[in-house]
Amino acid sequence: MNEKKIVILYGSQSGNSQDIAERIWRRTKTLNINSVVSSFDHFDLNNLFEKNLILVCVCSTTGQGDVPDNMTKFWKMIMRKSIPNDLFEGLDFFTIGLGDTSYEKFNFTAKKLHKRLIQLGASSPAEICLCDEQHPNGTEGAYSKWIQNFWKILENFFTFNTENPRPFIHKFRLEYPNQTSEKIIDLASPEPANEIKPFYSKLVKNERVTHKDHWQNVRLLEFDCNTERIKYDPGDVLVMRPSNTAQNVHKFLETFQHLNLNLEKPIKIVSNYPNEFELDNETDENLIKTIGDLVFNYLDLNSIPKQSFFEVFFQISQNELEKEKLEEFLTPEGQEDLFNYIYRPRRTIAEVFFDFPNTCKSITDLETLLDLIPAIKPRSFSIASSPHVHKDRIQLLVAVVEYKTRLYETRKGTCSYWLSQLDPNNEIKIPVWIKKGSFKIDFKKPLICVGPGTGVAPFRSLINERVFKYNLGDNHLYFGCRSKFKDFYFENEWKLIADSNHLFLHPAFSRDQEEKVYVQDLMLNNSDEIFDLIHNRESLILIAGNSKRMPEDILATLEKIIKQNSQNLGLDETDQEKIDEFAKKYVDGLALKNRLQMETWS
Numbered sequence: 001m002n003e004k005k006i007v008i009l010y011g012s013q014s015g016n017s018q019d020i021a022e023r024i025w026r027r028t029k030t031l032n033i034n035s036v037v038s039s040f041d042h043f044d045l046n047n048l049f050e051k052n053l054i055l056v057c058v059c060s061t062t063g064q065g066d067v068p069d070n071m072t073k074f075w076k077m078i079m080r081k082s083i084p085n086d087l088f089e090g091l092d093f094f095t096i097g098l099g100d101t102s103y104e105k106f107n108f109t110a111k112k113l114h115k116r117l118i119q120l121g122a123s124s125p126a127e128i129c130l131c132d133e134q135h136p137n138g139t140e141g142a143y144s145k146w147i148q149n150f151w152k153i154l155e156n157f158f159t160f161n162t163e164n165p166r167p168f169i170h171k172f173r174l175e176y177p178n179q180t181s182e183k184i185i186d187l188a189s190p191e192p193a194n195e196i197k198p199f200y201s202k203l204v205k206n207e208r209v210t211h212k213d214h215w216q217n218v219r220l221l222e223f224d225c226n227t228e229r230i231k232y233d234p235g236d237v238l239v240m241r242p243s244n245t246a247q248n249v250h251k252f253l254e255t256f257q258h259l260n261l262n263l264e265k266p267i268k269i270v271s272n273y274p275n276e277f278e279l280d281n282e283t284d285e286n287l288i289k290t291i292g293d294l295v296f297n298y299l300d301l302n303s304i305p306k307q308s309f310f311e312v313f314f315q316i317s318q319n320e321l322e323k324e325k326l327e328e329f330l331t332p333e334g335q336e337d338l339f340n341y342i343y344r345p346r347r348t349i350a351e352v353f354f355d356f357p358n359t360c361k362s363i364t365d366l367e368t369l370l371d372l373i374p375a376i377k378p379r380s381f382s383i384a385s386s387p388h389v390h391k392d393r394i395q396l397l398v399a400v401v402e403y404k405t406r407l408y409e410t411r412k413g414t415c416s417y418w419l420s421q422l423d424p425n426n427e428i429k430i431p432v433w434i435k436k437g438s439f440k441i442d443f444k445k446p447l448i449c450v451g452p453g454t455g456v457a458p459f460r461s462l463i464n465e466r467v468f469k470y471n472l473g474d475n476h477l478y479f480g481c482r483s484k485f486k487d488f489y490f491e492n493e494w495k496l497i498a499d500s501n502h503l504f505l506h507p508a509f510s511r512d513q514e515e516k517v518y519v520q521d522l523m524l525n526n527s528d529e530i531f532d533l534i535h536n537r538e539s540l541i542l543i544a545g546n547s548k549r550m551p552e553d554i555l556a557t558l559e560k561i562i563k564q565n566s567q568n569l570g571l572d573e574t575d576q577e578k579i580d581e582f583a584k585k586y587v588d589g590l591a592l593k594n595r596l597q598m599e600t601w602s
């Protein structure tokens with residue numbers, strides 16, 4: 001075994017960076033290299049100061065240039081001004097960033113981290129790798145070239161034999177206790193619910209709130225949260241761990257009939273690399289007690305397989321034709337085929353199993369499936385209820401993800417579709433916990449909320465709280481939907497609050513007339529009022545909803561509003577360049593002072 005050690009840390013929101021980190025780790029195992037893989041925040045940072053250590057950072061950027069949830073603690077620590085400039089002197093590190101050039105802050109996290117580690121004395125033997133989802137081969141485009149160079153550079157640090165790698169030992173082994181241990185009761189635990197000890201909350205309402213003729217199924221869900229363990233403020237987010245749908249489990253069990261799985265059988269998952277690799281997402285001990293729990297609650301059957309899936313699946317395959325195809329997917333030339341087979345049509349793991357039946361037959365144990373299939377990731381939802389008005393309840397406004405690709409079957413979002421199928425009469429309990437939302441709210445200031453679609457969810461919480469708990473007016477809501485008659489969420493509630501003079505409601509119905517009208521059009525129509533609120537009355541501007549184009553459109557609109565008021569700001573009307581520059585700086589300044597905040601999602 002080599003004396004040096006590689007520590008591979010990832011910051012990953014939806015699992016892509018984690019997948020790359022684990023692929024690197026898996027290869028180090030076959031090369032007999034001492035290594036550890038972990039999320040940044042799960043790793044004891046004191047261990048970073050060991051001698052002979054090489055650090056590999058794999059991180060994505062989320063939100064609008066935000067750091068993934070599982071590296072926020074590390075980020076705070078490393079960005080502190082008070083830490084010494086030579087903290088990481090002697091440390092060799094590599095950075096891989098996952099991002100998407102269609103976002104304004106491309107690979108913000110990786111770039112800033114790389115720069116900061118160098119500032120703190122570490123050195124990087126390779127250029128930073130900046131992966132871009134817009135590349136024709138997606139993230140693999142930049143990564144596949146970079147990683148070849150990485151292994152070459154590693155030869156300067158380690159002695160290894162790439163010709164004769166060791167076989168990979170499963171990540172986990174299963175133990176079969178005689179009995180399942182009792183489920184732990186939530187109420188007994190006084191601490192706030194979290195990922196490891198979630199609160200199992202009962203679903204009490206699940207109603208469609210869009211018109212039955214409308215293309216989109218959006219639902220209002222209500223959970224019973226009568227517990228000290230779930231306390232939230234307006235703007236907070238409910239996180240939950242979804243399960244697989246019965247249809248997907250059924251397909252899976254059919255494919256793996258030869259395993260004769262007894263769903264009732266108690267199991268325990270144990271890591272084969274206890275100090276190197278943890279069970280994916282620190283997992284709640286109530287989640288997997290039986291094989292049935294593993295299949296329903298843990299294995300992400302509906303996910304789009306990542307590259308690591310094909311690496312493992314190829315190794316398992318003993319069927320000549322199928323193995324050949326899988327091998328092709330792993331070559332640089334095969335990336336386009338893989339893209340067309342998987343990523344473009346959004347084919348799921350369950351469907352790939354169906355296409356490679358002989359390879360599936362070569363799988364003879366659950367341990368191999370645990371190597372192949374990732375854990376279901378938790379999903380976040382902005383809370384749409386108010387702690388004051390909806391006592392002991394949490395409501396969510398959930399848009400069910402359903403879309404067509406060239407595949408015959410409609411694609412369905414893992415969590416939102418699963419939620420849409422749940423019947424509250426069946427006493428369903430879902431593991432949930434609260435995460436602080438991005439909004440930092442000063443209740444004294446007037447409020448401009450821009451929330452198209454389900455983006456209105458956090459504003460229902462916030463405005464209800466302001467009006468009914470604190471009797472505060474000066475709430476200005478810009479809401480957007482397709483039609484007044486089809487998807488105007490909470491219409492009656494808004495009208496009541498507006499009638500009591502606590503709300504200025506500006507609904508934009510994009511498709512109710514020939515010309516499309518969006519929230520930004522209404523904002524421009526009310527340019528003077530918005531300018532007055534921002535410039536003279538220190539109002540907060542909160543934006544929530546879709547992360548793709550909407551935030552940019554709203555920022556551009558705010559800039560326009562500033563430009564339209566250039567005279568009031570004493571700017572020279574003839575110098576357009578200066579006015580443009582001023583408007584951009586003005587809006588950036590609002591964000592810096594936390595007067596302009598966003599909570600966005602895909």
Ligand SMILES: Cc1cc2nc3c(=O)[nH]c(=O)nc-3n(C[C@H](O)[C@H](O)[C@H](O)COP(=O)(O)OP(=O)(O)OC[C@H]3O[C@@H](n4cnc5c(N)ncnc54)[C@H](O)[C@@H]3O)c2cc1C
Nearest residue numbers: 379380381382397398399401403413414415416454457601
């Ligand atoms: C802080 C925060 C707050 C949120 N609040 C809300 C909320 O209040 N309400 C709400 O509904 N959601 C909210 N979300 C989003 C939510 O967490 C889930 O991402 C969403 O419900 C989809 O999850 P899913 O498991 O159903 O879909 P997944 O199985 O995760 O699939 C979603 C993925 O499918 C792909 N996709 C979706 N539509 C298409 C399409 N037309 N074509 C091609 N690909 C497509 C995209 O890659 C997308 O990322 C929030 C997210 C965050 C981070």
Ligand SMILES: Cc1cc2nc3c(=O)[nH]c(=O)nc-3n(C[C@H](O)[C@H](O)[C@H](O)COP(=O)(O)O)c2cc1C
Nearest residue numbers: 012013014015016017060063065099100103106107
């Ligand atoms: C809601 C959302 C916001 C994103 N914001 C950014 C961004 O600001 N900058 C960027 O470069 N990429 C952004 N991306 C792209 C992700 O970084 C990219 O999809 C990456 O592969 C995700 O990796 P992860 O699963 O490890 O988090 C965003 C993606 C989503 C879904």
